[in-house]
Amino acid sequence: MKRVGIICLILILTITQSCRKELNVPTEIKQINSVLxxxxxxxxxxxxxxxxxxxxxxxxxxxxxxxxxxxxxxxxxxxxxxxxxxxxxxxxxxxxxxxxxxxxxxxxxxxxxxxxxxxxxxxxxxxxxxxxxxxxxxxxxxxxxxxxxxxxxxxxxxxxxxxMVKLQITLSNTESSGFKATLKQVPTKATYHLPTKELSLYHVLKDIEGYVSKNSKQQTTVEWMLFPEQLPRTSQLVVQDAKGGTYTWNIGEMNLRLLAGNRYQYELSLRGGEVLPEVKTSYLEVPRIESSANLEYKFRMTPDGSKRNFSMLYDKTNRLAHWVAYPLSRDYIGSQRRTNAWSYDPLFPQNTQPFLSSGFGIPGVDRGHQLPSADRTKNFAENATTFYYTNMTAQESFLNQGLWMHLEEKIRNWTFQAAVDTMYVVTGAVVQTKEDQTIDYVMDRGQNRIARPKYYYKALAVKRGDNYYSIGFKMDNKYFPTDNNFMSHRLSVADLEELTGLTFFPGLDPSIKRTINNQIWR
CATH class of the missing domain: 2.60.40.2620 (Fimbrillin-like)
Structure with missing residues (x-):
């Protein structure tokens, strides 16, 4: 496949394009019933x-x-x-x-x-x-x-x-000539059974030298195509520079689970014989994605293609998004009023979505947006994307129109402060907890079972000056008195990760996610 420069998340991408000569292939096969x-x-x-x-x-x-x-x-x-x-x-x-x-x-x-x-x-x-x-x-x-x-x-x-999986490392100010990077102790052979899609690895570990090139910014990059698996604990990445220096990164100790179809990119600093890795991500808001047969990840640009809109991890069985991640800035805000353009999401089959054109029809249950309508008011088309049924959950009316709404208003207030460029937001709906694995359901107007969340959360990250700050919120899906303060529901992003089992803002240093700065979040 042709490598094209693409920015991504958990994880992001930069691939060197190549020009190749087309084979002399007949443009038309003149057979009446030929299959194309x-x-x-x-x-x-x-x-x-x-x-x-x-x-x-x-x-x-x-x-x-x-x-x-x-x-x-x-x-x-x-x-x-x-x-x-x-x-x-x-x-x-x-x-x-x-x-x-x-x-x-x-x-x-x-x-x-x-x-x-x-x-x-x-x-x-x-x-x-x-x-x-x-x-x-x-x-x-x-x-x-x-x-x-x-x-x-x-x-x-x-x-x-x-x-397969792509592993890519990038180094600045490093000569690619004479440079070598070797991934040690990884499986290099497997069989793939076409009828079952079963990948069976040969558990003989070898060392493989990466492909070295320069990207568009003239940075040295090294790439490996790897099998999806958890890297062995003994795996190391050994870098040798043109001057004979050797640097070792015990990458296996990260317990890195490689998921098919994903790219894992790191920017490395080489100091004192050690490799200091930093996860690279420009889509800071996107959590680390786990694969599942019932869960499908989707990323979308705004309808005019000018900027990214939001991404989600959607549960096709329970008919709701486990999370919706999105950036928020003045670029997304304008004078567009709420469109109420309720519709099916074109990126998912209709038979995996709830039918909510006129609500759930259940007293006390709202169509609760995960990406708020008020966060996309630049124009009609952008606002309309917030009314896709995949963005809705069965939310307690008093929560949706009360405490939760006030939190969303506060997030916009934090976003529009002078020192803030972009707020990164993850909104989640949790249908199972560690203590309670049962799933509660309600029925939509099409008599489909829709999972009713047990609680909701928001994970926020923002950069002010040279520093990042984060905070989390968790609210049960129930009635709260009108005098309840959403700040009483705050917790650190690290605590939210422990609660949900997810990894938020994978590009941030863990210490940033363990603390809440009261001067920033007030």
């Missing part, structure tokens, strides 16, 4: 490990099969591991006439794909990442058609998921 494809890579900016544009010479394996389950027995004759070539736009064409296949006349079929292409009549791939010099070749992707198909002239859409 378009592609999409799932995940948003924060999770991409190598960009979302195919290199011109990228080749993929494609299989056509019948039945709901892909297996070696369900693959149709003459449709086993055909070689297709990608264009930058994501369209796939057979490498030559012999690689094309055609729709059968009497069957519904599905399609599976894998990048990169590898010749062979097998459905289990051997993955070897010991040689890191071609990062694109190690960006393994699994693609699938979304449903069964019969003959059609339009391209079949294949949606790809990333299998």
């Amino acid at each position: 494809f378009s592609t999409r890579i799932s995940g948003e900016n924060i999770t991409r490990v190598s960009g979302n544009i195919w290199d011109l010479e990228d080749s993929l394996s494609i299989y056509m099969y019948e039945s709901d389950q892909f297996s070696i027995n369900s693959i149709l004759p003459q449709a086993f591991n055909k070689k297709f070539i990608a264009s930058r736009a994501g369209n796939l064409r057979p490498a030559d006439l012999n690689e094309s296949f055609q729709f059968p006349e009497d069957k519904e079929v599905r399609f599976l794909a894998f990048h990169p292409f590898q010749r062979g009549q097998v459905v289990t791939r051997l993955l070897d990442i010991e040689d890191q010099q071609d990062q694109s070749a190690l960006d393994f992707l699994h693609g699938q058609s979304d449903s069964a198909h019969v003959f059609q002239q339009s391209p079949i859409s294949l949606v790809f998921e990333r299998i």
Whole structure:
């Protein structure tokens, strides 16, 4: 995949672009029933490990099969591991006439794909990442058609998921010539079973040298494509500079769990034989993301594409966002009134969202915004995004219209103080606690079960001068007297992390999250 410069979160990204010569691929295969494809890579900016544009010479394996389950027995004759070539736009064409296949006349079929292409009549791939010099070749992707198909002239859409993880380190004022970085004691081989998407690691640990380059800021970067797993405790990152100096970082002691499709980026300082790592993130508000079959992360820009809007971790089973993270500044505030543009979120299937066009229909239960409408008043389009059903929760009316609303007003007040550029906010809704794993439900107007949060929280971080400050708030989802003060519900972000099990503002030093400065938060 082509490396493009992308900024991200938990974690952020910078990839050197490459120019590659397009293979001489026929632009049209003149066969009446030939199957052609378009592609999409799932995940948003924060999770991409190598960009979302195919290199011109990228080749993929494609299989056509019948039945709901892909297996070696369900693959149709003459449709086993055909070689297709990608264009930058994501369209796939057979490498030559012999690689094309055609729709059968009497069957519904599905399609599976894998990048990169590898010749062979097998459905289990051997993955070897010991040689890191071609990062694109190690960006393994699994693609699938979304449903069964019969003959059609339009391209079949294949949606790809990333299998691998990107680890990237950046150093300023370091010569790339003569520079070497080695990741020691990590697994370098695995098998990937296409029918089950099962990745099985060979537990033989080796040392692998990273790919060294310069980024657009002329900083030395080193990259590794790694298997998703928790790094072994014995793993070390050893840096050797052009002057013969050696620096060691015991990265395994961080207990770093690498999640598929994510990039982990660190800026390193080399001092006295030690490596001093700092997490790099420009999307400071986004918590560390944990993967789950029922949870889906989405990041979105504002409708005009001018700036980031918000991101969320959405629970498709319980039909609510576990958290919504967003920046707040004067750039998001204007004279737009509340639009009340209640609607389904276009980034999620409607059958995973609550139906709330006229509320829950339950006395005392509001459609509680996680990203407040009043935090997006620049224009109609931005405000309308706060009325997506994915941004709503079943919130106690007195809380939503009382104590919680007053806290949101105070956050805007803190944001607009003269010394503040941007406030970073995470709003969360917790449906299970360590003590109580049961989930309470209410019904929406479509008779769907919607989880009712047990409590809500906000985690805030702000930079004033050269320093960052943080604070957290937690409120049970219940009635509070009108004289209750939201400041009595404050706690440190570190305590909020302990309570929720999440990591907020992963780019901040932990000491900042352990303290509350009363001069800042007053």
